[in-house]
Amino acid sequence: MKSKATLKQIAKELGVSVSTVSKALNGSLEISEPTKQRVQEYAKLKNYKPNVIGLNLKNRSTKTIGVIIPDILNSFFAKVFTGIEKVADDRGYKLITCISNESYQKEINALEMLSNGTIDGFILAIADETQKLHQFNHFKEVLNEGIPIVMFDRISDEINCDKVIVDDFESAINATNHLIERGCRKIALLSAIDNLSVGKLRAEGFYKAIKNHGHQVDENLVILTNTNEEFNDKIGGFFIKNKPDGVFALDEHASVTAMKLGIQNGYKVPNDLQIIGFADGLWSRRMTPSMSTVSQHAPEIGEVAASLLIDRLENKEEKTLIITRVIKTELRKRDSTKKV
Template sequence: MGFSNLKFSQGKGNIPILSLKYSIFELIITPAYKMSQPISIKDIARKFKCAPSTISRALNDHPAINIETRKTIQEYATRIGYQKNTLSLSLLNKQSKTLGVILPTMAHFHESSMVEGMEKILQPAGYLLNICVTNESHALERAYMDRLVANRVDAICISLSQETYDKKRHDHIDHAISRALPLIFMDRFYHAQNLDQVITDDYQGAFLATEHLIQMGCRRIAHLHGPKGITVSQQRFQGYQDCLRKYELPLLPELIAYVSFSAESAVEATITLLDHHPDGIFGVNDEVCFGAMKVIREKNIRIPDDIALVGFDDIPLAQFAYPPLSSVSRQSRKIGEETAQLFLAKINGQQENKQISLEPQFIVRESSRKRIF
């Protein structure tokens, strides 16, 4: 055995001249990259009449393999269009180089920006993203969770669905935590346990926004409140509420209207709000403010002189609203980047869990800049 299997011509040492000719010959006869089954290391080994391990080492530039043999095999592999099967590697190494990302929705600037941020960091590190949209459904969240675990993703980054909050059913979450599987909460808080979380300080952002309206002279500040039960909504309401208290303004229930996150949903809410004559509106996000502004314009109420508006998220179109919309930027992209970096730190052995809270930034535009100042 040993060399006996190799049909190399014996130049000096074991120069694989014959093999080179052989490979070219094969290439012409059967253009293997057109075959339906992908080429494996075993296939290449068969052509060269050697062991798969030799091919594996050659392709990985292992110094134990003769330098010329290595080159020949590498050249043949690229020419034939060989592509390593990562699945087998994942199985062997117990890491799939893939992250699971579970999001309640995708069709908003905030979520898709987070994903872009994650990709920016993780692509260079060789990671792929499995993105799952739960549509705020608890059942889907569960199903996706199981599937990702079954797929042995290296970690799961999750922004909890509204239903999971509503129903308070987090057994699937607890279950995942009890495994070794790294779990990072993005954008929406889980609960105050010592977990990995990356969020923006919605409370502070809401406080800033409300404070600004007060400083602009508003005394009857309405709030377009997001869906109940969602932490984002609650945090922003809390910031609004606490700011009013700090400035000794009353919290008037008639100035709170509930909306979903869409501009559409804000239309009716704003109409009822206007009956109570607010002089400022703080919206749970920018879309909602677009809806409110449309209603206000149609009633010929002036912005910001009669009613000042402030939104949240600072979507790219905010500055193109009429008038340009003041907003709180929560650096969506950066949430994604920080999440990705937290993950990388974790697999590099960082033990302690980390809570990262990004500072929101308030951006003043015409919708709240009263001319009297």
């Protein structure tokens, strides 16, 4: 027996959209007769059969949301999920969760698996590898099929969907200002997430704050890498060679590593070295001394993302206005920065 083709396979082979294939097979007047005939003949050749179950599900609400998270071991994403789950449960929706493990292909697989009538919409953060490759067509294909997406934290401006973000740029300015106001003059910028959209925004905020105070960034004090491993390779000997008196770290790995190495190299925190990290995981609070951090209010991000998606699903006549919600961060001052 010949294997059955899918709408997506037919669309790819013919170089048209899934929407065009679907409309052509249903005899839509929106599609020209030559295109309609071409699609119908090809579908017959490829033994295409409509997915009746999928069609039925498409025509009614499944009350199920697909959630795609890049890294379940990351406390930030785990906290976002608790916010999503809370709102979904309150409003009578179920969740199907997939982990992309920062993989572009796994992200595509999850979208394809769930978009065939299984779910009503997606909530997701873009995988690390996807942002590196700058490949976002799989999101556009899902949106073209009429399935809404809400992106959070890691987003792409190329995708026309609702988004929930934090004020990464402004919060980086505020954190850097705090270090300067506490007397820091040689502030290091450390990052293991430079390939991510959020990492770039935070770095831009740091540069802006230094410039606002009439100074130039000392590039010897800047380490911007894409992975934890690359960061670990570059940070060795950094404190002995450059002698910073402040650190603004853009992710938890960089901040925790900086704290440990600073102490190992004889720095007294916060007297000799003040540190602010971005993200507010358990490590930051449990270290000695405890670390001052920029808190992203992760559960609130999840709650807002779920509310945006469900509102869009339940108010289908209001589909034109794309919404971006910005969640304000909070600088939590602990023992790694000086008191006033």
